[in-house]
Amino acid sequence: MLLTLIVLLPFLGSVCAALLPANARNAESWLSGVVTVACMALVASLYPQVADGEVVRAIIPWLPQYGLTFYLRMDGYAWLFAMLVSLMGALVVLYARYYMSPEDPVPRFFSFLLAFMGAMLGIVLSGNLIQLVVFWELTSLTSFMLIAYWYHRPDARRGARMAMTVTVAGGLCLLLGALMLGEIVGSYDLDEVLAAGNGIREHPWYTPVLVLVLLGALTKSAQFPFHFWLPHAMAAPTPVSAYLHSAAMVKAGVFLLARLWPVLAGTDEWFWIVCSAGASTLLLGAFCATFQRDMKGVLAYSTISHLGLITLLLGMNTPLALVAAVFHMMNHATFKASLFMATGIVDHETGTRDLKKLCGLRYRMPVTATVAIVAASAMAGVPLLNGFLSKEMFFEESIIAGSESGLRFTLPAVATLAGVFSVAYSVRFIHQVFFGPPAEDLPRRPQEPTRGMIVPSALLVAACLLVGILPSRTVGPLLETSMRSILGPDLPAYRLAVWHGFTVPFYMSLVALTGGVALYVLLCFRKKTMVPTPLLSRLDAKRAFDVINVAIVRGAGRLARFLFSRRLQTQLLLIVLLALGVAVLPFLVTEWTRGDMPLTPPDPLFALLWIVGAACAIGAALQAKFHRLAALIMLGGAGLVTCLTFAWFSAPDLALTQIAVEVVTIVLFLLGLRWLPRRLAFDTVDRQTLRARARRTRDAIIAVTSGIGIAALSFAALTRPRQSRLAAFFFDRSVEEAGGRNVVNVILVDFRGFDTLGEITVVGIVALIVYALLRRFRPAPESIGVPRAQRDDVLQGALPERLDDPLPRGYMKIPAVLLALALPLVRVCLFCLLLPGPR
């Protein structure tokens, strides 16, 4: 129950936050703060159970017969992440209270932030693969809303769109992978999936499943070649970046990889795909981060690089590397979030994030400078900080994995090189912003921010220090609980300690630190050539994304032009031909014969009726172009014959409905005739051309074929005995349950009452549309000439010239008399119809 509450609370809070007034900054913050802290407390309260190795579960059945339940489970690993997400949420809410300006519409911000947090907790706690993917997509959606929070800025809209396209596409791949995984295991239950590791790795679908799941995870975690959305997502408000792009959303990808690590890892495919993605991202991100001009740009690329590091660790296929990966996920979240917050403070207080303009801020903002310097040192991997520990572990694992896979020198070299760059960009970040002479030309005069903004950042930095100095006392037990829940009894012995002796990883750290500082000094001397990024400035993944986007849209347009015609005649022709083709298929499979029912003897009267009906139909078909009124009368004739047919074959209700509808239709057509242009046979010249004749012949052939086909089909059906179980059902119940003797009526108003309601709705909507269209779009009176008959009458003097003048006496005398005679009769008839009432 507690678990459900943990996921539900943020969503409830989100709804409440959305309903508050636009300027309620404090109320919003209090609400969000209470929700996040409550979530955190709930998660914390479950720790004793989780620490005992127990898995806390909450199951709400939804469609149990299809194996679909709402299933939340929390083991050590999920606990760790749930704690991270809710803790970061609380800090970010506090920070955002002071970061957002009073003009910003905060309900939207906090509402989406809480919804995002709920979705993220949903991913972490999901015990069902499908459910996990649903929450996964929810995070994509809410992050889209958050990135596009300042939607008046084109870069925000663009970045949001790009992030959404990439992550949602990845999410779709993940859904497919999850479905295949569930198919292999026979259940979407995470417990069963995790227990079926060997079966999955040996299954022939393993490689496609792996690729699909990896596509989902790597897009979410911004891994090469999908890394490009993350820097553009930096258009979001800084609290969003601190939360989504350091702690939460981008971690979802690596979270999933570690979650499925026992199932998917351990093969060569896993090693090569995951490691190469991780290693290239690690290098690319670190390299690009060194040359960014925007503070958030540096952090974005550095995040990409650190995520690459985690991915690389996950790909190494050893349990210790997994431990290092999870450890680094936590460490990265702490120092990166605090750096984002520091960046936000600098931006907030000076009005710019440009590294070229910023200088010497440490004089005016000493506290912020201290916090940022410690956090950046953690990012660079300076000893006594948490970043150092996990980086050390990373170096060590790169040596082990390298020697096992034949990359004895490559992997350690890649790791060290990335370390060099990471030190270089950390030093640059700090040195350019906080050191040097105080900058003069800043948009705002910098000063220390309010306490609310600095506290979250400082708390995180304190955590960095604590973990860095006393790893085994602070984070050790948590890490061990979480690792035990993934690896179970296979958990290898490891030691979290600051000092391991003069080992190879220690020398690698040393090389990275000195090399990084040296690289920065070198780059300072050649400052002129630093921006834009050397070598890579031409390879723009964003451009590639745009090019692909445009190509897809153009391709779709071309396909549509190829498959589709804007001409109604062509479309109708295709539809009719398709229907014909489909109708022919059954004739090819089974033989068509007449059934074995005896024919009822033909009634000459009925035959005569339909000779008239057929003549009317054909006549209407031939006359519809030049003699519309005649065609309309014949259409009425055909309708009347249809109506009589219904009456003939025991369907009085149909006959009544048909006649009513028929009358209304004809009246409607008569009204419409008024607006159509006059057309005479000799007006059109092209009727005799070869093309026109060919077209008409083709249409005639299609029409006759359709007619023959449908006639044959009906004949075949009519001569077979009727088999209807439905009829017996309705006859049995109609009197008892619905209290009506007319079964057709009972079906319509009782058994299928909702259908009829829908039908009435349709008719009502059509009536509205007819009214609206006629009001707005009917042809202008000027565009339609006076009808010929009226014009003749005017010429003969029977009508006044101006139509507004009163009509002369006796005009259209005969119709008037006829109508005067007929109307009372009609009234009597209608009254007679009314009398029997509801029977």
Next chain:
Amino acid sequence: MEIVYALAIGVLTASGVWLLLRPRTFQVLMGLSLLSYATNIFIFGMGRLVMYRPPIIEEAGATDPSLYADPVPQALVLTAIVIGFATTALTLVVLLALRGLTGTDHVDGREPES
């Protein structure tokens, strides 16, 4: 009877399809109407041709469905007639609007260039 009935459906369908493929709005509209007659009679015919036995129960108690015409196709067709009317009315108005907007009664909204 069955032959006449089947032929009737055939003729209505053929006329309807022919009109449906014509270029003028009024023709297409007439075609739609004829085609809906054909469809209705076709569906109605799936209950087979039964005379003098409308599905109205004379006395209460157990009833044998074979004594009556099949009510299910009738109910379906009743719905179809009404919806067909709505469709025809809507099409008519849309075509009138097309005429008002474009000044022509060609289904493509402009006279063919030839």
